[in-house]
Amino acid sequence: MVDKIVKLGNNQEFLILDQTELDDNVYYLGIMVDKNEEPMNVHMFFKEQKKGNKTLLVPVMEEKERNLLLTSFTINYLDMTSIGEV
Amino acid sequence: MNNEEINVDEVVRQYNELLVTIDSKIRTFNLDEDIFDLTGASQYVNEIVVDYEKYRKIVKAITDNAEKFVLSNLDVKSLKNEVTFYGDKIVTIKKKILYTYNLSIRILNDRKQRIKDKFTTFPEDGAKLIEELEKENFPSRYQKGIDSFQDSLSGADFSKVRDFNKLLSLIEEKLGNRLVFIDEESYIMDERIKYVDELIKKYTESGRPLKKSIMMEIDIMRERLSLLRYQETGLQVKINELVVKLNNAVYGKKKTSSTEYTMLINSLGSFASELNGFNNLLLNTKSAFNKKVYDARMKSFMTRYDYFVNLINNGISTPIRENQEQMNAIKNMMDKVTDLIEKLKSHQKENTSQSENGNTDNKSKENEQGSHEENDDTFSNDVAEEANRLIADMEKFAIELDEFYENFNSGKSKLSNVDMTNKIKSFIMRLGAFNARVNDLPDAIKNTEEYKSVFLDKLELLRKKVEKNKFLLIQQNANDNTSSRENDSEPFEVKDVREPKKINKYYNKPVLIASALASLALLNTTIGTFLIPALIVGNIALIYKYPIMDKINDILGKSIGAKKDKKTGKWRNAAGIVIDKIKAIPGILKSIAVSGFGLPKITKKLVAKVKEIANMTPSDEYIQGMKERNQEVIRRETKKLCIRYIKSGLSFEEFCKKEMVPDSMVEKMAEYIQELSNDNVKGRSR
Structure with a gap:
């Protein structure tokens, strides 16, 4: 899903910027985009859930979980911007 | 001329x-x-x-x-x-x-009338208060009028007061009326602000420019509102103090048991919470123990403590004495107070050796500055009183800020965006007022070494707490743009997944990620403190890869809602101020690198990375990477370089040499100039 735009059940669209795995769960970092695909001032962590064939995204609101994700995604980001990799 | x-x-x-x-x-x-x-x-x-x-x-x-x-x-x-x-x-x-x-004129006239109405029974006191108000001629100075009245109460002969409750209710009513009045003013202003906000919204939606005068007016109203709220809090504290003082003044007088009991329990409760606050302060700032402040506060505490002991032993009326339940509650509360007093006393013992050591230094300093002795005398009276009051007020404010943060962060309380903005603004104004009060402390305190460790550090702590609350506003704005709080943790089905059509063409992915992480990290100051440097490191890395760093902070700013004043080029809102802070972080990192102790591992890693990146030089390799990744940016930069070259009046070689244009860029420029001249030739032939 990374680098893709996902349309959610509430019709909001998010560009998925990155993903990480913690305790066998998959998490995504998304930024909301408008109908012109312009990024908006809304950023979200999502947790992936599977229900049958459906994929669900759950916004992460719990503070400790968010802090963990911040650390994890920041480290990803640092790796990404390390010299020679971008 | x-x-x-x-x-x-x-x-x-x-x-x-x-x-x-x-x-x-x-x-x-x-x-x-x-x-x-x-x-x-x-x-x-x-x-x-x-x-x-x-x-x-x-x-x-x-x-x-x-x-x-x-x-x-x-x-x-x-x-x-x-x-x-x-x-x-x-x-x-x-x-x-x-x-x-x-x-002020309006409030003053209104107050005068109300006071006249309410003080018919005690015309002398009323007249005195009005006289004070006339002298002060300003609403905020009412506080002084009330102080003066309060002082006159403590020295008054209450033997002539037959009905204590009537006197008390008159005073409470008088002060209560002020609160009601301020509340009414706040409400009216709130309504006006809501109305103007609506108006601004309509204007914005219609695309018409806003009148500057409207914006100014609303700013003035907001500030006035914050000020009123500030006064309101101060007055509530005053009322409580006054009740205690009054109780003290008429000690021993006949009272009805229920009022007496409630008043005593309330007074003991507020005394206990004050003691507890001071105890916490001493525990948290052990290294900054200030003997003068401690002594002054303990003196005041002990006077009040003795009063309560005396009151409970001799002054409680028979109906309460006969009520076992009430007596137990009073005794329990008093035990708590005694316990806290003992705890406070233990701080003195712990710090005796420290202060004794300090005294040697102080003595030599005092010899050097002869006038200090005199200052200290003053300090121990009025100044110490003000210092104590200031410390107590700051503590109360800190608790209020913490509670506000906890309630909103946990979702227990909710406010509209406008109310939230006003609340945060009022915090900022109150912080400003504390700043002024600390600055205005007399030299007797400012000259002490403890000034920094007690007052300035406390002020800094308050500033941090206000900053923390400011982030709540940013958080709320972000949440308002998505869905309601209740729906946030509900799962959303993924209806569609598709390739973006244009995002990657216009935006750098690392910049988007940096923006997103910065925005999310800002919501949590604790973690943000060391994660934001990480993002800065990433941005520094980008500088060496893409020569477009000027734009990166703008994009980062835009993504968290920062607004710039076009005229001054300065940020206009809280998010903008945050960006300024982010910009300042490399400096902070540098100082961390110098001190380098007690840091989270991640920060140490980051410091190493900053050093690593800082030692690198941009090379053709990076330009090559840029070329592959963002042709549009190259083209734009090339165009800019070419325009500068044309305006410079230099030869092409001279310009490239002067600007140290990399070889790969020189080629691009040559191509672009060739294109331009071809277009010109075509244009002329047409």
Whole structure:
């Protein structure tokens, strides 16, 4: 899903910027985009859930979980911007 | 000013001098403080206006004779904007003064009438209070009038007061009425602000420009509202204090048991919480133990403690004594108070050796500065009282900030965006007021070494707490843009997944990620403190990969809702201020690198990374990477370089050498110039 735009059940669209795995769960970092695909001032962590064939995204609101994700995604980001990799 | 007579150096000197004067005068004008001294504030602003007029004339002379000032390092074009900028500031200040003046007169008249009405039973006290108010001639100074009244109560002969409850209710009613009045004012202003906000929204939606006067008016109202709320809190505290004092003054008088019991329990409760607050302060700032402050506060605590002991032993009426349940509650509360007093006393023992050691130093210092002895005498009385009050007020404010943060962060409480903005603004204003109070502390305190460790550190702590609360607002704005809080943790089905059509073309992915992480990290100051540097490191890395760093902070700013003032180039809102902070972080990182102790591992890693990146030099390899990744950016940069080259009047080789243009870029420039000349040839042939 990374680098893709996902349309959610509430019709909001998010560009998925990155993903990480913690305790066998998959998490995504998304930024909301408008109908012109312009990024908006809304950023979200999502947790992936599977229900049958459906994929669900759950916004992460719990503070400790968010802090963990911040650390994890920041480290990803640092790796990404390390010299020679971008 | 005649053209012939212009002495460029002299005009520039005058210009600089006046600019500095006006700018510093406007900046030092403190709305919180100066506005209360209406006459002083008006005189001060009139002085600024005189300087401003001189300055405006000089700027006009400069702009009219721009060619003479070419070499004077003045940006002649922007001078007019500068004049407008300062002119607007002065108008705003004047409006605020006028508004406050009108409001003060209205409040004063209303208060006078209410006090007259309420004090018919005790005309002398009422008259005295009115006299005080007449002297002060300003609403915030009511506080002093009340203080004075309070003082007169403590010295009054209450043997003639037959009905204590009647007196108490009169005073409570008098102060309560003030609260109601302030509350009414707050409500009216709240409504006005809501109305104007709606108006602004409609204007914005319709695309019509907003009138500057409307914006100013609403700013003034918001500030006035924050001030009223601040006064409201202060008055509530006053009422509680007054009740305790009154209780003290009429100690031993006959009271009805239920009022007496409630009052005693409440007084003990508030005393216990005050003791607890001071105890926590001492526990948290052990290294900054201030003996003078401690002694002054303990003296006041012990007086009150003795009063309670005496009251419970001798002054409680028979109906309460016979009520076992009430007596148990009183005793339990008193035990708690005694326990806290003992805890406070233990701090003295713990710090005795420390303060004794400190005394040796102090003595030698006092010998060096002979006048200190005198200051200390003053310090131990009125000054210590004010210092204690200030510390207590700051503690209360800190608790309020913590509670506010916890309630909103946990979702227990909710406020509309407008209310939240106002609340945060009121916090900022109150912080400003504390800042002024700390600054205004007399030299007797400022000259002590503990000034920094007690007052300044406490102020810094408050500033951090206010900052933390500011992030709640950013968080709320972000949440409001998505869905309601209740729905946030509900799962959303993924209906569609598709490739973006244009995002990657216009935005750098690392920049988007940095923006997203910065925005999310800002919501949590604790973790943000060391994660934001990480993002900065990433951005530093980007500088070396893409020569477009100027834009990155703008994009980062935009993504968290920062707004810039086009005229001044300064950030206009909280998010903008955050960006400034982010910009300052490399400096912070540097200092961390120098000190390098007690840091989270991640920060140490980051420091290493900064050092690693800082040692690198941009090379053709990076330019090559840039070329592959962002052709559009290259083209834009090439175009800019070419325009600069054409304007420079230099030969192509000279320009490239002077600007140190990398080889790969030179080729691009050559191609672009070739394209331009081809277009010109085509244009001419057409």
